[in-house]
Amino acid sequence: MSRVPGWLLRHRIIIEPYLGDSSTGALYGAAQQVRAFVDEQTRAVVSAGGEQVTSSSTAYTAPGVTAPPLSRVTLPSGRVTTVIAALSRDGGGLPTPDHVEIQLQ
Template identity: 85%
Template sequence: MSRIPGWLLRHRITIEPHLGDSSTGPLYGPPTEVRCFVDEQTRAVRSPGGEEVTSSSTAYAAPGTTVPPLSRVTLPSGRTTTVIAALDRDGGGLPTPDHVEIQLQ
């Protein structure tokens, strides 16, 4: 397995994992800082429920990064957004960098 090189992970985002909902709104876990590469580009993606939604940013992180859908993320610019989906990208032995693609609203 070839991991995404550390030198590509130039940005840091803060992830607050979504734990569920309460009567007062969403519940989040403690914030964790994650090294990644952030690409602020708008594109259409599919949510875990199958709906087509607009993603304003994508973060690429090291394999094993866990980010539940609906988690709150603070980008390097200070903008706070929500996770649409986190997808494991594994090259299956090909010489491509394995990583986690985090699609953000």
């Protein structure tokens, strides 16, 4: 297994994991700063619910990072966005960089 090289993770993002809803709104866990490579490109993706939605950014992180759908993410620009899906990209032993792809609204 080959992890994405740390020198490629040039950005820092802040992930606040979505915990659920309360009577006052969404609940989030403790914020954690994560090294990532952020690609601000608009593209169509499919959400966990099966709907086609527009993703305005994608963050690539090291394996093991968790970001449940609806988690709040602060990008290096200061823009706050929401996780559509977090996908584990594992090469299965091939010489490709294993990573987590976080699709953001």
